[in-house]
Amino acid sequence: MALNVKLDAFEGPFDLLFHLIEKNQIDIYDIPIAELTEQYIAYLYEIEEKQLDLASEFLVMASTLLCIKSQMLLPQKKDNSVQLELAASEDDDPRGELVNKLIEYKKYKDIAAVLQLKEKNQSKVFKRPPQDLSYLCNNEEFSLTGVTFADLKSCYLSILKKKNRDKRIHPVSKDPFPLIKKVREVYNILLTYKKNVYFSQLLKKTRKTKLEIIVTFLAILELEKMNKILASQERPFEDIIVEIKGGS
Amino acid sequence: MDLRKLMGAIEAILFVSGEPVGIDEIAKTLNISKEVVLNCFNIMKKDYESDSRGIMISMVGEKLLLKTKPNFFSYIEKLFKPKVSSQLSKAALETLAIIMFKQPITRTEIEDIRGVNVEKALKSLQEKKLICEKGRLQSPGRPILFITTDECLDYFGLESIDEVNFYRDK
Amino acid sequence: MDLRKLMGAIEAILFVSGEPVGIDEIAKTLNISKEVVLNCFNIMKKDYESDSRGIMISMVGEKLLLKTKPNFFSYIEKLFKPKVSSQLSKAALETLAIIMFKQPITRTEIEDIRGVNVEKALKSLQEKKLICEKGRLQSPGRPILFITTDECLDYFGLESIDEVNFYRDK
Numbered sequence: 001m002a003l004n005v006k007l008d009a010f011e012g013p014f015d016l017l018f019h020l021i022e023k024n025q026i027d028i029y030d031i032p033i034a035e036l037t038e039q040y041i042a043y044l045y046e047i048e049e050k051q052l053d054l055a056s057e058f059l060v061m062a063s064t065l066l067c068i069k070s071q072m073l074l075p076q077k078k079d080n081s082v083q084l085e086l087a088a089s090e091d092d093d094p095r096g097e098l099v100n101k102l103i104e105y106k107k108y109k110d111i112a113a114v115l116q117l118k119e120k121n122q123s124k125v126f127k128r129p130p131q132d133l134s135y136l137c138n139n140e141e142f143s144l145t146g147v148t149f150a151d152l153k154s155c156y157l158s159i160l161k162k163k164n165r166d167k168r169i170h171p172v173s174k175d176p177f178p179l180i181k182k183v184r185e186v187y188n189i190l191l192t193y194k195k196n197v198y199f200s201q202l203l204k205k206t207r208k209t210k211l212e213i214i215v216t217f218l219a220i221l222e223l224e225k226m227n228k229i230l231a232s233q234e235r236p237f238e239d240i241i242v243e244i245k246g247g248s
Numbered sequence: 249m250d251l252r253k254l255m256g257a258i259e260a261i262l263f264v265s266g267e268p269v270g271i272d273e274i275a276k277t278l279n280i281s282k283e284v285v286l287n288c289f290n291i292m293k294k295d296y297e298s299d300s301r302g303i304m305i306s307m308v309g310e311k312l313l314l315k316t317k318p319n320f321f322s323y324i325e326k327l328f329k330p331k332v333s334s335q336l337s338k339a340a341l342e343t344l345a346i347i348m349f350k351q352p353i354t355r356t357e358i359e360d361i362r363g364v365n366v367e368k369a370l371k372s373l374q375e376k377k378l379i380c381e382k383g384r385l386q387s388p389g390r391p392i393l394f395i396t397t398d399e400c401l402d403y404f405g406l407e408s409i410d411e412v413n414f415y416r417d418k
Numbered sequence: 419m420d421l422r423k424l425m426g427a428i429e430a431i432l433f434v435s436g437e438p439v440g441i442d443e444i445a446k447t448l449n450i451s452k453e454v455v456l457n458c459f460n461i462m463k464k465d466y467e468s469d470s471r472g473i474m475i476s477m478v479g480e481k482l483l484l485k486t487k488p489n490f491f492s493y494i495e496k497l498f499k500p501k502v503s504s505q506l507s508k509a510a511l512e513t514l515a516i517i518m519f520k521q522p523i524t525r526t527e528i529e530d531i532r533g534v535n536v537e538k539a540l541k542s543l544q545e546k547k548l549i550c551e552k553g554r555l556q557s558p559g560r561p562i563l564f565i566t567t568d569e570c571l572d573y574f575g576l577e578s579i580d581e582v583n584f585y586r587d588k
Binding site (some may be wrong): 212 | 430433434436494495498499501502503506507509510511512514515516518519531532533538542548573574575576583584
Binding site for chain 2 (some may be wrong): 061111120
């Protein structure tokens with residue numbers, strides 16, 4: 001038995017079985033299971049000796065073959081009626097399931113061969129690059145009629161989503177409110193007011209996000225630490241009064 | 249408009265597009281029925297057979313497109329040195345064959361037929377846009393269902409999936 | 419190779435190339451003289467005159483190219499204009515969305531997010547005064563930074579850019 005074919009050449013246990021079946025010119029509907037099993041396992045041994053990674057699927061098939069082989073060696077359950085026995089022996093052939101699977105697999109193996117041929121033919125034909133048709137429309141000819149801010153936002157989110165899916169990485173969004181920027185901003189506000197300012201006033205300009213509120217608070221702590229302002233509170237949970245140092 | 253002019257219009261449209269154009273779109277544009285488009289297609293197909301033509305018309309799915317004839321491949325290769333896309337692996341081809349005829353199908357069902365893990369093959373087919381996900385099976389685990397794309401027919405130059413059966417039975 | 423086959427080869431070559439192809443290049447590829455190429459060209463020109471042909475061959479300088487016949491322009495416009503226009507609108511909308519939420523932003527950054535060239539989209543958005551240039555990034559090449567205009571904010575009913583940030587984080 002010449003077994004000098006590499007396992008890589010086979011697409012799986014079914015493929016290997018087919019190779020053996022074809023090589024030995026076996027009738028697929030009457031597989032000599034003992035012989036086939038022996039050859040199959042001998043094949044796996046050889047592969048193992050070459051220390052190739054043996055895919056578990058090949059081992060599963062080996063055990064299936066052994067199982068069928070042992071089932072065939074066992075005496076069949078005898079029925080009273082001879083007719084029944086005959087009918088049953090057809091249906092209960094332990095090889096039945098394997099044969100069906102092999103035939104099913106063979107069907108797609110053949111289709112794959114047709115596809116491969118078609119693919120090869122197609123590699124020799126060429127399409128034409130689509131013509132640039134942008135001249136059909138003027139550049140300004142796009143319409144935002146009916147587009148709302150919500151549409152714009154969902155458009156943005158879907159682009160981000162698509163990008164993440166394509167690249168499978170998460171974008172690291174830059175900090176929208178860098179503390180140092182906020183510190184300057186708060187200090188400038190205090191400079192312009194030149195008097196006591198409530199913390200809530202610092203937030204009043206527009207609706208703020210939670211993050212911005214926190215950053216504004218951190219800016220106050222930072223300015224306090226820098227000895228630029230004085231912050232006080234009459235009672236816990238009262239609004240914080242911020243006063244610029246050296247101001248009037 | 250007579251048939252000959254319609255054929256001219258179809259050729260012009262397909263030439264501009266490069267990509268396959270739906271028969272329904274052509275019919276609508278030319279204000280004719282899909283049957284008339286098909287009629288033109290059949291005559292054009294014959295006309296293009298002439299040796300003096302370097303291109304041919306073909307149908308993929310419900311779309312038409314123009315392509316070069318394969319026998320001029322060597323000249324095109326010589327002049328343009330086109331990047332020939334890598335061929336699909338045997339594993340990918342077998343997996344695709346199963347999806348073509350059993351779609352929509354889950355990964356487990358494919359693995360059951362092929363007897364091996366098909367994760368890699370599925371991934372490469374998806375990357376090449378030959379298959380796509382199409383919902384989930386309403387069963388435990390709700391596994392993803394796979395189908396072939398329109399591009400798949402185009403990739404193999406098939407009019408329809410049935411065409412493969414035709415060749416297989418030969 | 420007889421003249422008819424040479425004509426087929428020339429058609430195939432010109433079809434694949436989107437651009438005009440030099441007569442000398444064709445001659446070299448087909449292993450024939452420039453005179454024979456010109457001979458083919460003259461016969462082809464006649465052949466293409468048939469009503470059933472939608473394309474024609476023409477010579478520009480020392481080059482040949484295929485193009486659609488002008489009398490089919492109306493169909494091409496009818497079929498492709500809506501597509502081009504919707505592509506354009508989509509590109510403009512996506513580009514504007516990115517600028518809105520990521521401003522100030524450079525063209526390269528936008529292209530990185532959208533994955534395609536945005537030059538045209540930026541131009542048309544600028545023409546519509548929805549975006550404008552706002553300084554340059556202090557990095558190699560000093561790329562231009564784009565922001566949305568007040569008119570743009572106004573169009574979407576926004577009072578200030580802070581409002582955009584407010585919605586973005588929600």
